[in-house]
Amino acid sequence: xxxxxxxxxxxxxxxxxxxxxxxxxxxxxxxxxxxxxxxxxxxxxxxxxxxxxxxxxxxxxxxxxxxxxxxxxxxxxxxxxxxxxxxxxxxxxxxxxxxxxxxxxxxxxxxxxxxxxxxxxxxxxxxxxxxxxxxxxxxxxxxxxxxxxxxxxxxxxxxxxxxxxxxxxxxxxxxxxxxxxxxxxxxxxxxxxxxxxxxxxxxxxxxxxxxxxxxxxxxxxxxxxxxxxxxx
Amino acid sequence: xxxxxxxxxxxxxxxxxxxxxxxxxxxxxxxxxxxxxxxxxxxxxxxxxxxxxxxxxxxxxxxxxxxxxxxxxxxxxxxxxxxxxxxxxxxxxxxxxxxxxxxxxxxxxxxxxxxxxxxxxxxxxxxxxxxxxxxxxxxxxxxxxxxxxxxxxxxxxxxxxxxxxxxxxxxxxxxxxxxxxxxxxxxxxxxxxxxxxxxxxxxxxxxxxxxxxxxxxxxxxxxxxxxxxxxxxxxxxxxxxxxxxxxxxxxxxxxxxxxxxxxxxxxxxxxxx
Numbered sequence: 001x002x003x004x005x006x007x008x009x010x011x012x013x014x015x016x017x018x019x020x021x022x023x024x025x026x027x028x029x030x031x032x033x034x035x036x037x038x039x040x041x042x043x044x045x046x047x048x049x050x051x052x053x054x055x056x057x058x059x060x061x062x063x064x065x066x067x068x069x070x071x072x073x074x075x076x077x078x079x080x081x082x083x084x085x086x087x088x089x090x091x092x093x094x095x096x097x098x099x100x101x102x103x104x105x106x107x108x109x110x111x112x113x114x115x116x117x118x119x120x121x122x123x124x125x126x127x128x129x130x131x132x133x134x135x136x137x138x139x140x141x142x143x144x145x146x147x148x149x150x151x152x153x154x155x156x157x158x159x160x161x162x163x164x165x166x167x168x169x170x171x172x173x174x175x176x177x178x179x180x181x182x183x184x185x186x187x188x189x190x191x192x193x194x195x196x197x198x199x200x201x202x203x204x205x206x207x208x209x210x211x212x213x214x215x216x217x218x219x220x221x222x223x224x225x226x227x228x229x230x231x232x
Numbered sequence: 233x234x235x236x237x238x239x240x241x242x243x244x245x246x247x248x249x250x251x252x253x254x255x256x257x258x259x260x261x262x263x264x265x266x267x268x269x270x271x272x273x274x275x276x277x278x279x280x281x282x283x284x285x286x287x288x289x290x291x292x293x294x295x296x297x298x299x300x301x302x303x304x305x306x307x308x309x310x311x312x313x314x315x316x317x318x319x320x321x322x323x324x325x326x327x328x329x330x331x332x333x334x335x336x337x338x339x340x341x342x343x344x345x346x347x348x349x350x351x352x353x354x355x356x357x358x359x360x361x362x363x364x365x366x367x368x369x370x371x372x373x374x375x376x377x378x379x380x381x382x383x384x385x386x387x388x389x390x391x392x393x394x395x396x397x398x399x400x401x402x403x404x405x406x407x408x409x410x411x412x413x414x415x416x417x418x419x420x421x422x423x424x425x426x427x428x429x430x431x432x433x434x435x436x437x438x439x440x441x442x443x444x445x446x447x448x449x450x451x452x453x454x455x456x457x458x459x460x461x462x463x464x465x466x467x468x469x470x471x472x473x474x475x476x477x478x479x480x481x482x483x484x485x486x487x488x489x490x491x492x493x494x495x496x497x498x499x500x501x502x503x504x505x
Contacts, residue, residue: 096458159470164452171453174440178440183435186368186437189477194480198434200434207456215491215492222471223470226471
């Protein structure tokens with residue numbers, strides 16, 4: 001799904017794209033979907049690949065996993081990029097939460113008409129698990145969470161990216177940036193007032209569009225390329 | 233700034249001889265600089281924009297090549313000056329791009345002269361004085377002409393101002409403008425019909441909460457996948473400041489700005505076209 005952005009990101013770095021538990025080519029296992037467990041998976045994958053430490057970028061649910069990976073394994077994540085990711089459940093617009101509440105096995109048949117299912121069924125090792133994925137996703141997405149105190153403790157340079165018409169409330173993105181240490185004051189004459197957190201809001205961009213937007217790559221790449229103190 | 237020499241002139245408006253430069257050809261875009269600035273100090277973004285449109289750079293009262301007049305600096309008066317200049321040059325229906333104080337002037341042009349403005353791009357702007365970070369507001373009274381000694385701002389003024397000895401007057405008038413509390417009516421912002429692109433740095437002089445509120449008044453802050461894209465847009469540039477240090481300011485981000493401003497201006501305006 002990261003079709004257009006991934007090659008742009010890969011122009012100057014090695015990109016390791018991952019299918020999370022029960023998604024894409026990664027078969028499900030007998031456990032619920034949870035952000036914490038998927039973060040364990042990502043940390044283990046980074047170790048398995050011999051990377052020791054890596055920059056981690058996640059979009060939406062994948063952003064939640066990237067964020068949990070940083071919280072649970074701070075030594076593993078160098079820089080963190082969170083695209084359209086809320087740090088607490090009510091970061092979503094209320095109408096989005098209402099829609100999320102409907103995710104479940106009863107949506108399995110109607111959703112077979114969507115590009116999401118077509119992609120899933122074309123690569124999934126067991127396409128018949130589609131209703132199971134929706135059941136587990138619904139259970140995950142209905143759970144309340146608020147990671148604000150853990151976000152405040154993050155030391156990795158972190159960039160928060162949302163669209164100006166995202167499904168994440170714009171004010172929530174600002175709140176996220178401020179929890180990370182940004183936005184509290186003017187940068188000062190010499191820039192010393194700037195923290196190691198970054199906020200990017202992309203114009204005319206929705207939750208759905210953002211991962212197809214070339215502007216996402218041109219926004220994220222300079223942040224990943226920049227030399228930066230890794231704690232602060 | 234561009235390969236061809238710009239067409240320059242002075243428009244007689246409201247008792248001013250207002251300096252302007254015209255670069256490029258195409259749909260007109262009036263560009264308004266920030267406080268203490270000139271057209272030249274707007275950086276690479278002006279010549280970049282002039283590649284795809286006609287850019288009319290203007291120097292506001294007491295700035296650059298436009299001599300001061302015996303009146304204070306006010307957003308409303310500067311907006312009336314710009315409006316009169318636009319009429320003088322036959323620019324009714326032009327797009328307007330303003331940075332910082334020039335962004336405030338651009339908002340006031342759209343509020344006071346709505347028929348003149350097609351689309352609006354405002355960068356690093358607040359619509360109430362408390363939109364600025366409080367420590368910056370507190371710093372304004374300490375500004376003196378001497379703090380600009382040897383700076384590019386003073387250098388440009390001394391080089392091009394018709395009355396170089398007026399620099400201290402400019403500083404005094406800008407301090408007065410910046411220290412005078414203001415709060416424009418939310419209804420006036422909401423009433424701006426021109427689609428607006430609002431740009432700010434993540435480490436700008438303007439508080440981000442204020443930026444979100446301004447964006448909401450301009451019609452933004454909605455979930456686009458369900459509601460459709462609103463007529464106004466918001467861009468927050470990461471790792472980006474208001475003006476200093478050099479290289480990190482909003483106007484230094486020409487690559488990002490030139491990737492977002494022309495598409496915004498070139499998109500059909502659904503209400504009017």
